[in-house]
Amino acid sequence: MKILEASIKNYVFTLVFTFIGLLITYFSILLALFTNKLGFSANNLILLNQQNPFIAFIYIFPFIFIFFGFVLDYHRNKHIECKKKFIREEDKILKFIDKLKTGYVNNEYLKMEQDNKLNDALLSLRDNIARNKDEEEKRRKEDNQRNWTTEGLAKFGEILRLNNDNVDLLSYDIIYNLVKYMKANQGGFFMINDDHTDDKYIELIACFAYEKKKYLTKRIEWGEGLVGGAIFEMDTIYMTEVPQDYVNITSGLGESNPSSILIVPLKVNNIVYGAIEIASFKTYETFEIELIERLAESIATTISSVKTNVRTAKLLMESQDQAFKMAQQEEEMRQNMEELQAIQEEAEKQSKLLETFTDSVNQTLIRADFNINGEFVYANRKFIEKLGYSEGNQLNGKGLFNFIDAKDKTLFLNVWDDLKNGKENFEGDIKLIRKDSKDLWTKANMTCILDKDGNVEKVLFLGIDTTEQKIKDLDFHSQIKALESSAIKCEFDINGKLENYNDIFLKTLKYDPSELSYKRIFKFIAPEELTTFNKVWEDIIVGSNYKGQMKFLTSNDKEVWLHSTIVPIKDIYGEISKIFLIANDVTEQKLLEIESLKQNEELKIRDEKLKQSQVELARKLQETKEEMLLQFKEIENIKIKNERILEGFLDAIVSFNSKGIIEFFNKAAEDIWETKKEEVIGESMRMLFPSDVYDDDKDIINDYLRSFIGTRTEVNIKTKSGELISVLITIAEAQLNKQSTYSMFVQNISVELF
Template identity: 45%
Template structure:
């Protein structure tokens, strides 16, 4: 890379050397002319060259020296330029480093600085900054962790006391637990579900206590085992934390508004891997990890208490049931013997009927998904196609299972009504039906549920036949979802190739103000300002020829107001490649556009204000310097006056002592030293009490008020008192107190006159 140098410096130095060399040569020729006695003229110079041939070489010296000086000066200039550049860069680096260090001194540990690879000092300071930042973050984290431990320990102690004090009444215990838990963790609603497993075939959770918005709520709610969030939590035996719950889930409102909490936690009450209930708490705030852990610890304590109570009740119940079951078993044995005889008679008839259906069943099983359920919804038979489509490997996995196992929880509401009707012999169901596979996938079918009646006309079982339409249904739902999402979030308009509006969505109606009937009488060109028509016609021509447009355009809405939109105009072709319609999809960006314009204007105003502030800052700094100088001079003058006054008081014959509002000695003159027999250095800065005996305040109220800073001193009155000198001698004196207040500071000055000398 070519090195930089100063051309002016090189030219000046080279020219100077060249001219100096010419003068030296002329001087040499002049001396030679005098030496040979030759006239100093052009002919004389030629004569000198003839006598001294070396003069020809000397004639070239100016050019040689000029070349040499050019090379030397250029090298010197390059070195000088490099040195100046390095010096400036180093100075800039030092200034940046200084500003960085100043920010660190001010406590700004987030200050940024990027040292060079060779900057050892800069790297060390950056490392120091990082260390300080980590230390601060660790300290904050440690304090938060300590506070969480304390909060958790206090909460566990609170709920431990509740569990110990209210064991007898389970409803009151439930309410006390859930109400205190909701308040302690700062939630909004809570429910206490207790598992009723008295009937193993019909386990359910019963809502025993409910608390919401600082009030007790009375709700009678039953949740079947495995159903809903509560049932699923009990089935899975795991804590569930949800951050987005639908409005319909919570049916208790605050009465102050329609908003419901969006965060929900469900914690199972488990002890020894046995579930006893579920705690459900809802809050507007997200549940922190330590809050979840706290609720789980409380749940363990609750489960242990409930388990103890339930074990006692269960033991008594099992004893009673065992006696009843023994009696029932004996009756069932007799009934079974009779049933076996009847079954043998019907088996022959069943075999005959089975032969007729084998051929039909084989045909159905080959083409359709088939399953048979009893009236209670228990699966009795499933063909191979049913197992394959629902991803099961054998009949043992599905037979004996309830139909709810194959139906999504969200579809149970409407499907349960259909099933109840079928179980009672109602009309058959035919339509789209979504099942759930073993791996949780959706299986869409065109399904038929039909009642199979027995010889008495009653419902014997329910037959399910279906055809797999999952791929077609998923594609259809996906398209419908995309179109719905697009209509909710974007403006959509469909135009004919001529520009006439064919269809609009609700978003267009909301923004532009035209309904569908009014819109169909408009064209695309009516939505823009007449001045923009040529531009729109050009864009429209491109779009109708297969060139889509994407960008920002200014439209005119029904009210005449201008609005900015960002969107695309795209042509839709039919199967023959002909344009059937033009679709516009866009978003209203008027606010962003206006903000952009306003931002530019504000930027210009800020530049003007910044210049004014800079000028004001210069003027303010000048005034501050002048004010500081005036204050400094005033302090000097005050100090002179103070010294002069102290010297004046020092020469008084009476003892003078000055104390502040705390009773600390500030001034002690020479007469006071002689009167009390102590040195000034031992008294200044000490309490005034050291000059008087401890019992002095008991003898004289004047001294008591003077020596106690909390009491109001008696000023303006001369009092005769007795003082004790350092050597133990008692002296009678007259003492006068004066008070001076300057701002918030108060001083007391005692004038003490030795009257024992005067009396003598």
């Protein structure tokens, strides 16, 4: 049926003209019969043909019309076929172009039969796009490799700068970060140990494998194994066929052998200091190996510097030691030369010194000599007066035990037994009873004096009067004891860790001692008070006292108000050793006070809040100023250094703050935007982008630029002349003191295809 319909469509003129020719022939015959007054019959037709032979031409009409219809159909069908062929070719071209638009540049194009120029143009377009795409991929890959290398050098440069005074810490930081950065599995840091010239070997000093630090010790003889060979030859070794038993560290998940081993010697100026070994399940490209080789040279330079410093310090110490020894020898020689003269003068000097010393002691110290029975042999004027006597003969017949309190005699007898037997000297507090029965506290030193046979001849008593200080100390301890029984008392270290407390502290805050391990003072403060208390604590740990009321929380989160006095306690060097807190529970009074305050007029509340806000604002402003002054110089130095480094980058770099104001604009950025840095610094980032990509009423950072943080995105930018250029943008965010700073890395990728 479809074939029949197609045939009818193809020969419609032939059929129509055939029908017309037949109609004309039929009506012509009817007209001739009618003219000759003949009826329509076969005999009459024969008769008509016999009478008029020209009637035969009428029968030719259908064939003439059929011929014309066939000619028209032929031209019509040929035109339709040409149109269909053109549509097919157009379809083919559109599909070819669509594939090119989607990035598919390897599609085969079926050539048209006639238009060779169009064929060549399309194929040339495909080849150009493919070539540009390959070049773009190659350039993008090279840029990624360059950026990766630059980031690696910067990262490890910072590590080398921070830890250049400790080889062990430096080596672990390097191998840890290198394994991470190279996406490897294992890494080892080897150094040449040449402390002893007769025993030079290679030592593994840091190892990191499968996300863990490994504590391994490994000694490699000079030139032994791959590591020894790399160090000996001072050349990199890269293997992709690793022996099965080469690696002896596994992950615990299996014992798969690494796919590659990379060993790079640490050398600089043709001097080798060690090697880095990396094992990985991936193979490394040339640029990755080159990065490690460049890092190895930087590491070697740092190690060389550290070793030079250590060697210089050692030589300096040896030089100082030799100079000291020579000075000692010189002094000994000088002393030997003067020894004879000194011996002659010594007796006289010793006599004078002894006399002077005795006078000095008698003027400044309480002094007495006792025999081994404790009886007075000698007592100086100070001792006699301190005991309440006017003359020394008043002590005749008395001994040291006559002035010892009866409660202390048993303990003192033990001390005296040790002294008279020559066991050890005594140093400490001794309480004596004066003539008027008052206490005389002394800080005393009792020393055994031996005769020529080594037996105890007498006991020397030297002391100072500490009665006044002792009374104050006893009074102070009594006050402390009374305070502990009536008030909360606790001690904290400088970090706020609770170190000591009394029972009232436990009772008030309802804690069990077992719950207080590792508790810090901040855990006892109510959350709404923490901000204020943190500032108070910052003042305390720099030496300020605090007195005031503070809301605390009990173990069951019940609020307790304490009137606290917090005092930093300093040691003899003036450094804070602990924080002392004394407090009273004023919860009831505070609740009454709060209730009373609630009943005050609203205006008074607002005024008070305003005053508090002003005080707090002034304090915060002062703290901020001090902090800014401390950090300003360091920030400026770092900023200048970073700007100089970034100024030399080939890629454009633009830094801006959280308000979108441009702060840095390097030379490459000037070239891309055709604008000098003086014209853009201090201006909004909006001037660098077309106005149709962001909303004027919104924050450009949150509304537009934030989407580029941590990603590499192709966008259009606007130059000074108004031209739109395609670039790749990556934005990095850094926070300092809760303020964000952004760095935008821009690469020009605009390419003209024709």
